[in-house]
Amino acid sequence: MTPAGRLDARLAPVLAQRRADGLWRACRALAPAPAGTVRLGDRRVVSFCSNDYLGLAGEPRLAAAAAEELARSGTGSGSAHLIAGHREVHERLEQALAAWLGYERALLFSTGYMANLGVINALAEPGAAIFQDRLNHASLLDGGWLSRGRMHRYPHADTAALASALAEAPAEPPALLVTDGLFSMDGDLAPLPVLARLAQAHGATLLVDDAHGLGVLGPGGRGSVAAAGLDAAQVPVYVGTLGKALGSFGAFVAGSATLIDFLVQRARTFIYTTAPPPALAAATLAAVAICRGEPGRRRHLHRLVAQFRTGAAALGLPVMPSDAPIQPLRVGEATLALELSARLLEAGFLVTAIRPPTVPPGTARLRITLSAAHTETQVADLLAQLDRLVPRSLRGVPADADVG
Ligand SMILES: Cc1ncc(COP(=O)(O)O)c(C=O)c1O
Structure with missing residues (x-):
């Protein structure tokens, strides 16, 4: 049997079982x-x-903004942000996102999956406890498992279980508390005010992935954090994606200027990948304006x-x-x-x-x-x-x- 034949022979029964199930x-x-x-x-x-919660993916004004930038910049960004891929339009988009959401700065990532891997790996020091809701998105869970931190999954939205686990965690290195804002497969909200209080009490850093809340929930569509009456002080790490309500593609992390500078040094999925096409950033800028204004x-x-x-x-x-x-x-x-x-x-x-x-x-x-x-x-x-x-x-x- 050829090596290719051997590989197929190994994979085929797995596929057959999946089909049968x-x-x-x-x-x-x-x-x-x-x-x-x-x-x-x-x-x-x-x-x-x-x-595409707001119907923006088919909105002509996004397509027009992308087409204009496409004519100016071409299709690809050509390299990673830190080499020569970061364009003025990326910068404008980062500023628009930060201003909209009330954070000092924002940093673009090519996808939400990469943002989550990058930010968790950058922030979790070796041995740090990472607390995650059991129903968190796969990219958050993978981010924790791939990191040098120790993963603890608490039962969905069970803040009592989380509180006891946090109480047993060492104070150093600081723990990371990670949650979806609006759970993607269940449609319910994380108990963000309680999570924020627990994070504050235990010196943990709260990261909210608001992929499904941004644009949809809260005052001005600012998402689940704003809907819960919280802000950048209580939720220092905010992940948003651009391929859902914003009708475009990509993702960002919003936070303090210090956090963003840190991620630029340390987030491997930001550093070692090609920057998103400038035309997409132009489309997303148009989406942010519509989201805010309509x-x-x-x-x-x-x-x-x-x-x-x-x-x-x-x-x-x-x-x-x-x-x-x-x-x-x-x-x-x-x-x-x-x-x-x-x-x-x-x-x-x-x-x-x-x-x-x-x-x-x-x-x-x-x-x-x-x-x-x-x-x-x-x-x-x-x-x-x-x-x-x-x-x-x-x-x-x-x-x-x-x-x-
Ligand atoms: C909660 C959540 N986080 C992150 C992602 C990943 O975002 P992206 O599709 O931009 O990779 C998704 C879905 O795609 C999601 O539902």
Whole structure:
């Protein structure tokens, strides 16, 4: 057998098992279409699984800003930020993000995944305790596991368990407390005020990854930290991503000038990678301006969230507690989640099944996400299909049922 044949022979049974377990993953090639929809082959379907919460990814003003910068700068940045890749437009974007969020400075990273690996590895001193919510995003967990710190995962949002673990941790080196702001697969908020108090009491540094809160939650769309009434003093390390509500691509860390200078020296995923294309930074600048200046998009989005929740409660659908645009519908078995997703697609709705290992075993779900690009009719149509397809065995008592 050739080396390539041997490799395939080793991998094939793993794949066969994944398929048998209903855990097979594959990409779908979609084509763009207007207003919350995508084209899949020759069909147009309504997408209820994108993180484009404000509908900015298809906004012409972002495309125009990118096109203008593309004509000026070309496609690639050409090198890492510290070599020759950092352009004026990157600098302007960093300043705009910092000013918007009330931090001294911000530092761009090429993706949120890289931002999280970079910042955790830079901040965790050897042997430092790193406390992470059990449901934190994979990039935060990987950041901790790849670091020289010691990982402690506390049960989801269990601040009592966290408080006892923090009390047992050594004061030196300082601990890092890491959390999603808005949990990406559950749609609930981290108990940020309590986490901030615990971090303060135990001398730990609080890092909030607000990938899903930025642009959507809080006053002016400033995210989950602002929504919790906290600021740069209590949350010294704020990670935001640009590929979700901001409709663009990339990520940033916001913090004090000292933190940013430190990351420039130490964050390997900032130092050793090509800077994002300048045209993307121009598009993101346009997105920040829209996000700050046009609250109507957020208002429409939150109206859709309320419409969906009221409708789902009336139907007794197993939606998880969330007031955010992430509205997961808990199904349980991976195979059932896949089947429901396939039947929704037949009916013209793209809703991806989220299965283990992305979520814990037995908690497979349909992760329904709402966007300002959707219409009330699209949400009503989705609810009608869910009513038709979700089996009675998964349904609770409808909210308006006449009990008694
Ligand atoms: C909470 C959270 N953090 C980080 C990321 C990674 O960001 P990016 O897609 O920019 O790598 C994601 C999702 O992609 C996420 O949901």
